Amino acid sequence: MAEKVLMKGNEALGEAALRAGCRHFFGYPITPQTELSAYLSKKMPKCGGTFLQAESELAAINMVLGAGATGVRAMTSSSSPGISLKSEGISYIAGSDVPCVIINVQRGGPGLGSIQPSQADYWQATKATGHGDFQIFVLAPSTVQEMADFVALAFDTAEKYRVPAMILSDGMMGQMMEPVSFPEETEITQHDKSWAACGHNNARPHNIVNSLYIEAKDLEKTVIERYERYEKIKANEQRAESYMTEDAEVVIVAYGASSRVSRSAVDMARAEGIKAGLVRPITLWPFPVDAIEKTVANAKQFLAVEMSMGQMVDDVKLVVNGRKPVSFFGRTGGIIPTPAEVLGEIKKLAGKEA
Amino acid sequence: MAVVFEKPHALTDVPFHYCPGCTHGIVHRLVAEAIDELGIEGRAVGVASVGCSVFSYNYFSCDMVQSPHGRAQAVATGIKRAQPQDIVFTYQGDGDLAAIGTCETVHAATRGENITVIFINNAIYGMTGGQMAPTSLPGQVTQTTPYGRDVKTAGYPIRMCEMLSTLDGVALAQRVTVDNVKHVNEAKKAIKKAFENQINGLGYSIVEVVSTCPTNWGLAPADAIKWLQDNMLPYYPLGVYKDITASEGGAKA
Amino acid sequence: MARITIKEDSCKGCEMCVNACPKQLLRLNRDKINAKGYHPAMMTDQSACIGCKSCAIMCPDVCITVEK
Numbered sequence: 001m002a003e004k005v006l007m008k009g010n011e012a013l014g015e016a017a018l019r020a021g022c023r024h025f026f027g028y029p030i031t032p033q034t035e036l037s038a039y040l041s042k043k044m045p046k047c048g049g050t051f052l053q054a055e056s057e058l059a060a061i062n063m064v065l066g067a068g069a070t071g072v073r074a075m076t077s078s079s080s081p082g083i084s085l086k087s088e089g090i091s092y093i094a095g096s097d098v099p100c101v102i103i104n105v106q107r108g109g110p111g112l113g114s115i116q117p118s119q120a121d122y123w124q125a126t127k128a129t130g131h132g133d134f135q136i137f138v139l140a141p142s143t144v145q146e147m148a149d150f151v152a153l154a155f156d157t158a159e160k161y162r163v164p165a166m167i168l169s170d171g172m173m174g175q176m177m178e179p180v181s182f183p184e185e186t187e188i189t190q191h192d193k194s195w196a197a198c199g200h201n202n203a204r205p206h207n208i209v210n211s212l213y214i215e216a217k218d219l220e221k222t223v224i225e226r227y228e229r230y231e232k233i234k235a236n237e238q239r240a241e242s243y244m245t246e247d248a249e250v251v252i253v254a255y256g257a258s259s260r261v262s263r264s265a266v267d268m269a270r271a272e273g274i275k276a277g278l279v280r281p282i283t284l285w286p287f288p289v290d291a292i293e294k295t296v297a298n299a300k301q302f303l304a305v306e307m308s309m310g311q312m313v314d315d316v317k318l319v320v321n322g323r324k325p326v327s328f329f330g331r332t333g334g335i336i337p338t339p340a341e342v343l344g345e346i347k348k349l350a351g352k353e354a
Numbered sequence: 355m356a357v358v359f360e361k362p363h364a365l366t367d368v369p370f371h372y373c374p375g376c377t378h379g380i381v382h383r384l385v386a387e388a389i390d391e392l393g394i395e396g397r398a399v400g401v402a403s404v405g406c407s408v409f410s411y412n413y414f415s416c417d418m419v420q421s422p423h424g425r426a427q428a429v430a431t432g433i434k435r436a437q438p439q440d441i442v443f444t445y446q447g448d449g450d451l452a453a454i455g456t457c458e459t460v461h462a463a464t465r466g467e468n469i470t471v472i473f474i475n476n477a478i479y480g481m482t483g484g485q486m487a488p489t490s491l492p493g494q495v496t497q498t499t500p501y502g503r504d505v506k507t508a509g510y511p512i513r514m515c516e517m518l519s520t521l522d523g524v525a526l527a528q529r530v531t532v533d534n535v536k537h538v539n540e541a542k543k544a545i546k547k548a549f550e551n552q553i554n555g556l557g558y559s560i561v562e563v564v565s566t567c568p569t570n571w572g573l574a575p576a577d578a579i580k581w582l583q584d585n586m587l588p589y590y591p592l593g594v595y596k597d598i599t600a601s602e603g604g605a606k607a
Numbered sequence: 608m609a610r611i612t613i614k615e616d617s618c619k620g621c622e623m624c625v626n627a628c629p630k631q632l633l634r635l636n637r638d639k640i641n642a643k644g645y646h647p648a649m650m651t652d653q654s655a656c657i658g659c660k661s662c663a664i665m666c667p668d669v670c671i672t673v674e675k
Contacts, residue, residue, distance in 0.1 A: 375623055568621075575622060
């Protein structure tokens, strides 16, 4: 590892994209992801890459579809309202089995909402990024270092399984500065690109990158094949960090910015003799079922902490499946909960019997 | 005897699904002939748009990408930027290019995106069964203008070549038709030029082909040709609206 | 001396070739129905064909090959 440098999360995403071999970025300005576009607009021309400020998020995501369809590593970034616009393209990209990386630096919603940090796009990212039967691979960084580390992982996973990958960040992660280090060399795994539509050079039959199946049975077969890949992703790619969960009786589940707050709250609870722990999902889809499952036997209470009105809590409940109570605490609209607030919730739960 | 006319190599053997007399087939052939003559099939990538011509991905022998409705030129931009050596073209109808995709069209044009755009203007939505298109004529009866297009409420048709010709990024904006042999041959020249411009790195080239839709116009193929001549050509005059390769003052052919 | 070959199975009987032939040598074959259910176009007098390609140029289904 090289020496550490102080960087904003958004800039770390940009630098990591370059190091992961991404040379094609298509974006549209929106707060709070702006620094990422600005960073790549400076760097891309210096390395022979494409930085293109599109006329809209719709255009940007479809430029990603076009570039990705030829087999290159293409990326776009936006924030919540912009991701809604990109959702059409993401559905087509998923339906065309084109790998790509999409960054969402979340802000408050719905509508124009606020420009402060939020986690209210969890459902959108993990359940309904667009129309139709499909999933995307979703990573949730909680440090600027992870912002940097996850870009290569996102591209690699996207290419390995031919799915779109999203880094679901938020305005706090994007704007904050932390020391970050990049590896001397980012390993870029070469995946099969024989499907790419990049010109057949008169050497093979034509490739068609397509999401249309006029026969229902053909579409069903294609979707089922895709879901078999999703099962492999669920089996192989779940990631989570567990903190003080071995003997935890109050298990917090939180990701991204809210996991940082929750971690402080766990420390404060432990200092007061409460056996609290934290499971931090790193992949939001696939949801880290296995990591949560390990805590169920010992836990008396679960608490999902989110910067939303409660979205991921549904997935926690699906894992716990009624065996233990699952509560929720969150702030929304761009408000970040404080450790003291979360501690208050832990204390309430610790006082209850399971 | 020698073969003097046959199906071009850049068309596959898949039969067209188009209705009898639909001029999509003629334009497909012209695009394929241009690809053959320029020897670019191996590095051509086509973008199929949403509408009747979506299945063009089955008909052209080059690599093909299917785009969401209206986004063909954004997709083409992504392909071209990623593979600058490729020859990238879109094949779009009027709904795709001039309604839902107007923004992508105007911005690809003004960026001078080095792509070739084939635009089929038949004044109607074909695939969905004959609704008003952005190019439907004033008074034209369609499924969604059953009393005729009333410009007071439904607005006026859009003339894309004229509009795009004002943009600095455009190398060629030309309107042609395929109602007779002479016009088909002229259309062929325009389409070939639109590809040559891309090979020469000149920027955005669009060829608008005034076309028929016999089925949704409710006319026999020969009557549809007559309707095109009598109604569409007066509103959409044929000609070269911009050609940066032409000498000064030689704009309108 | 010229000859046209019509791929009858691809023909949709639209008559674009019939209307394009300057010698009026083409018509639909009312005695035949192809797999698509259309009366395909037919050449009535091959010896009179001048090989001008007009029929092939106007055929939307690229069914016609011309030899000369």
